Amino acid sequence: MEFKTIIEPFKIHSVAPIAMTTEAQREKFIAEVGYNLFSLESDNVLIDLLTDSGTGAMSRNQWAAIQHGDESYAGSPSWLLFKAAVQNLFPYKHVIPTHQGRAAEKILFTAIGGEGKLIPSNTHFDTTRANIEYSKAEAVDLVIAEGRDPSSLHPFKGNMDLVALEKFINETGVENIPVVMMTITNNSGGGQPVSLENLKGVSAICKKYKIPFFLDACRFAENAWFIREREAGQGDRDVVDIIREIAGLADGMTMSAKKDPLGNIGGWLALNDDDLAGICRNLLILTEGFPTYGGLAGRDLEALAVGLTEVVSHDYLKYRIQSTAYLGNALSKMGIPVVLPIGGHAVYIDAKALLPHIPALQYPGQALAVELYKVGGIRGCEIGTVMFGRKPDGTEVPAAMELVRLAIPRRTYTQSHIDYVIEVCAEVLKRAPKLGGYKITQEPPALRHFTAAFAPL
Secondary structure, eight states: OOOOOOOOOOSSOOOOOOOOHHHHHHHHHHHHHOOOGGGGGHHHHOOEEEESOOOOOOOOOHHHHHHHHHOOSSSOHHHHHHHHHHHHHHHHEEEEEEHHHHHHHHHHHHHHHOOOEEEEESOHHHHHHHHHHHOOOOEEEEEEEEGOTTTOOOOTTOOOOOHHHHHHHHHOOOOOOOOOOEEESBTTTTOOOHHHHHHHHHHHHHHTTOOOOEETTTTTHHHHHHHHHHHOOOSSSSSSHHHHHHHHSSSSEEEEESSOOSOOOOOOOOOOHHHHHHHHHHHHOOOOOOOOTTTHHHHHHHHHHHHHHHOOOOHHHHHHHHHHHHHHHHHHTTTTTOSSSOOOSSEEHHHHHHOTTOGGGOOOHHHHHHHHHHHHOEEOOOSSSHHHHBBBBBBOOOOOEEEEEEEOOOOOOOOHHHHHHHHHHHHHHHGGGGGGEEEEEOOOOOGGTTTTTEOOO
């Protein structure tokens, strides 16, 4: 039988302290850093839901593997274990390790981007978009209409609009599209999955026009689990088989191994094209390191090899998805608007709906994120006009959605921590009508959300 309580499928082996702070202290801390949650010292955060990237807890087997790491500069046995683990799930010919996902993106788009190029995706995330734009190419989002509606209950809101994709290819010209990307799960759209049927559709269109198809696959296991749970005919399949089928539909991938591979650092670029792989390896040597370590220590490679075997556990994935839904469903039930259905790695609060009195260019997402920190020491992340509103030409327009992401680190917090988050959100809901907006007082030319400074209006 099924029990109500969602228990963690692990025991706590080691613990780290949480510094307990007061609201008055937190108001001082956030003001001192210009109201940017990225600038806070983590010791001043109670529950850190800024990101699920590299913030998870590694298993005892991963820590044991770290002791086994071989630090040879070239051809380390740790590299061979890592490569075999990657190709067991993603059987691409070339595996190029990097220190994290954005390094893989930088190498790929340096090689294939450039002025006049356009790169469509369901929704590009922030570093992907920034690396495309840095190469002078243009990032284009073609997610289905339901993916732009936070309240839609479509089971695969991360899907690409296939009609729009083919129309885009015909209007733009095949020669101007070096690659089609697909982000799984769709982080910017609420951690929403992509269906296997949709992936097959994108793959077929790319083959028809002879355009390479790449995956931004950092949450591949969560996406595969959603396919197993939500897509007709997939319910009896092993998640590993689904992952391999997804990989076989594409020509390559970028990966931040700080997400589903359960690492604190790492990533890779994998692909089949020999010529492109040669170019990318040369760029890797220039910027990251030799092709058998790519900016990672041997111990990191070994930890990731183990993580790739642990993340495909059905017990783990069931817990992961259910525990995230536990938070999202609780917030929705109390009247806080969230992106539905609940995604895999995070709960996304709809700040536009919660704070309708704050205009988009006064950053309602930032206002909500700051208040969550002040009230309860919870650090979330604005995913709205601060992150996506500034265009390469310097103009600013409201983002399609104004969200605050509460990203759940893997194997890190227990149900009591999440119950505390729910209580804090309930208090913020009471205060919501009185919250005001923010202005930016200082910002860099790109990826401003990381380092910008704000002031309350």
